[in-house]
Amino acid sequence: MSSKVYTTESGEVVYGIVAEFDTPADVYHAAEQVRDAGYSKWDVHTPFPIHGMEDAMGVKRTILPMIIGVVGLTCAGLGFLMQWWMNGVDYQLTVQGKPFATWQAFVPITFELGILFSAFTAIIGMLFFNRLPQWYHPLLKKDRFLRVSDDRFMICIEAGDSNFDPDRTRALLEGAGGKHIDLVEE
Amino acid sequence: MSSIHPDQVTAQHLAGLSRLPDRGTPAPGTGDGSLIDDPSVRSPLVLNERTFKEVTDIVCGYAENKPGKWWLPALIISGSIATLGGLAILYLVITGIGTWGLNNQVDWAWDITNFVFWIGIGHAGTLISAILCLLKQKWRTAVNRSAEAMTIFAVICAATFPGIHIGRQWMAWFLPPIPNANNIWPNFKSPLLWDVFAISTYGTVSALFWFMGMIPDLATLRDRADMRLRASKSGPTIAPFIPIRVDAVRAYIYGFLSLGWRFSSRHWHRYEAAYLVLAGISTPLVLSVHSIVSFDFATSILPGWHTTIFPPYFVAGAIFGGFAMVLLLLIPARELFPNMKDFITLRHMENMAKIILVTGSMVGFAYTMEFFIAWYSGNEYESHVFKFNRALPTWISDKGAPYWWAYWAMIFCNVLSPQVFWMKKFRTSPTAIFAVSFLVTIGMWFERFVIIVTSLHRAFLPGEWGMFFPTAVDITTFIASCGVFLTLFLIFLKFLPVFAIAELKAVMPQASPHHHHEGHAHGGGDHSKGGHH
Structure with a gap:
């Protein structure tokens, strides 16, 4: 330029x-x-x-919130799949007479993982778009x-x-x- | 490069002139000037008409000047207590869980009580940083940094207890879903695993939020150290005969942590967007964390635990206990640090006292509902728990609860003591607020003790009934967790920006671009002046 x-x-x-x-x-x-x-x-x-x-x-206006939303929802979805595969497919654990794959029981961890990765995306995304860290x-x-x-x-x-x-x-x-x-x- | 000392005021402060003068006297009946009853007048968030420069000097001064004489002894005492806890935990790991007072009947006792107690304390910090941010409550800026710090330290204390309660502590890595030689995965249907994810997410997100909020303020500390380094060739060194200047260490560490922040408006724009999103996601997070903690109990079938009121009841109690801890820490701090009363005004304290009154009444309502449901459900186990195992003193009936005193201590501390805040005289008196906060902190510990131990000690089969008595290791570990908490908080007070400097400045009246009279020379008329081009 x-x-x-x-x-x-x-x-x-x-x-x-x-x-x-x-x-x-x-x-x-x-x-x-x-x-x-x-x-x-x-x-x-x-x-x-x-x-x-x-x-x-x-x-x-920054597109950061959109990115956080997409990453957060994706990670929540992957978190759900992880639980479904681990407990429902790979290692079927018989406990309390519950079905192996039961989406209701997977809600809390799905939610927490969505929040966790949204937070990482928020701060890492903010730094990335701001070209930080830049110590000089x-x-x-x-x-x-x-x-x-x-x-x-x-x-x-x-x-x-x-x-x-x-x-x-x-x-x-x-x-x-x-x-x-x-x-x-x- | 200019050779003028860029920062005369800082030089004066370092020379020992740390207390800034008060300006004017507050109007009568307004306490320190912040208790204005007229709803058309905004009560000032920063007193004594401080300028931006004074705000920077005051807050950075806490990290730059020598701390008060009380600081080092306090750190040594709390640090020693914390070390004692390390020894108690070492003894526990070497010997086994039998060193605690828990037994086959009461298999969750002080450890889980302490866990829920500490995790609850953290919730006030997140409420202040996230929910009050979304609600545009500007007064939060005075307390958010220290409350968030408190949250993180409380989560550290909380996470320790389930970690050492698992028995074979070296197997703790089985908790997260890590592929292992046994080819097994954790049970995602268990509330205890939900807890693992909730607590670790909560701790991580709180730390990220706290750190991000601190980046600009760390950059301020970096710049001040840099200015002093450039202004003079000599200055205090880290130790006698070692020619490394304290400011060089500061510039390096604060400089590293502030990631090269240079206060760019383009950066601020994305920073504010990220901050708002973090506040937005932390709000459901904080509500979920204590809800999930309550699921540890509510999803079981034990009378006294198996109840749908637990999630909201736990969340209200957490915020209640957390605010009490915030006040317990900040009331002494504002007495001990110069000029801190300019930022934490009586109005701030009154607001927090009101939150304590509201949430205290909410837990009081929850306690009442437990009795109502025990009676209304017609469930005989449930009614037995509340009629005999909780409230009925043994000196009234032989069937009474051996732990009746714990129940009534809880009622007195949590429900009755905050009621004094209906009177303005009490909710604007730091002494009264401190006393109530102290009682509430004790009461909230007893609440968890009542829920956990008294529910467990008399379950379905009378043949299994037993008592729980703490051992010296139990007691030491709990007291030591308070030591860890205080040690971390004291270190925070000395080395990090105790207030969100940038946020404080942004809520001061002169921060608005429309603060100066609108007819000023720079006004709208100049807008399209592109004449140079």
Whole structure:
């Protein structure tokens, strides 16, 4: 996608450009402007999820819940089959005069296995789509960026975006009220 | 890179200025400012008008600053008690189940009582993290992290007891369906196997939920350690003469655990979706777990166990006992940790006291229904159990129950003591809440003892009737499980984010993007400003 590689005066490759905001409202409205300017490779970093930020950024709804549902139901079904095969086919255990394969008795474990694998899918899926774990990231090298985990709100537009231009992008963030605008090195 | 210290406030805190000033005085009649009776006014979830920065500093301070003088002695005492339990279990494994007081008649006794007691305690944590999340009860953010931690530690204690009760503990791997040389599979029609799956699922899902919730807060701790590392060349080391800085260890461990979280909104979006799904699936899970525990009893034919009221009765009792334990842990904690009262307000305590009152009355209703059904069913075994084996003291009749005192201790602690919460004075007094919670915890242990031991000790054949008396090993193992629980909780209080920092910030009024007056310069008018392009 990226047509051009930008470098700083010292020759470092530029990852992107960051701007800092003071309040959720400021960063929310700035995000709307970046969205409307047509950027795609950019992100808003906030200490907590801000209500409605998906809309302000134009992020599509995640398909994660659908995946969790499909995996959960599949695993519940497999769990039922496992019990049916083990007790009903492979090792028929005569106990309490019950039929070998009795679906009613298999309900609790079917349910529990569905929940168990849904939970694994939820967390592993969340990490997978977020490309995590990723213990190295250019942003984490910036001193000011670390304050996002406290009370700062930041927008980062990546140099890899086709719309990126060092001057125009900086001007957009300045116009949106960004402070401490700075380049991030790869 | 800037060389300015990025975090002056943290530096001051590390220098010992850990208690932040109070701001203003609360309006009269509102306690600490959170007990507002006017329904048109939202009671504040965080007191003293804390800023985001102060919230970060306060909560991270618990993990970063030296703990109070009480912490280490408390850890040593509870850790020693826990170790004692290890020895008791070792003795049990070497010698056999005969070291416990159970016998042919009462073949489930303290072990299963303790198991149900601990697993029940866990349920409050999941109720707070899952059900209150779905119901959009924002006050849960003050207690969810510590309650979830409590859940996991309680499940660890609970799982130990059936594990060591199986007799040949080295055969415990027969419980899950693992292919083995004997070519046999477990019996999936047995409620005991349902229990294995319910408890292990519950423990795993609770731990996943807890860990996922902690990722952003661990990243906050990582960033703070990193900031201090970058700001100065020297700092406290892990031990004298070892040149490894404490902050380097923190940055490494918290950094590893936080998986590189960088507070991206695109990440938050999927994170919130996953969180909501986890809350959604944990809700039926928590209801199923204690229902399945109750099936261990309800699917048998023993009078006193064989009853359809058990699943809802057990679930209500679990939430009841769990909230009592949450309060038992948090009331001292909010006294001992600086500024914790800003987050756990009197309103939070009042809400939990109300839940205790409701669920306590529910178990009271269940106790009454057991008597009603015993009479209404006309089943003579059932009515014998309730008329003679549970409630009738031996000093009134020779046919009376030898364990009558356990039954009445249960009624007093679980049904009568929470009734004081009808009065606002009691449900807003930490001392009164602590006292009732203590009684409820004892009462809920007795409830399980009453259900298990008194039902078993006089079953169908009078010739088999017998008594159960605990041995020293029984008692040591139970007390040690409390030690394990407290030890884990103390370690949690010192090293992990005790509050869900990101969630706390998100429920503060200034977190809303519409908090500032709408006519602000950044308002809607700027929307289509794509002029640079």
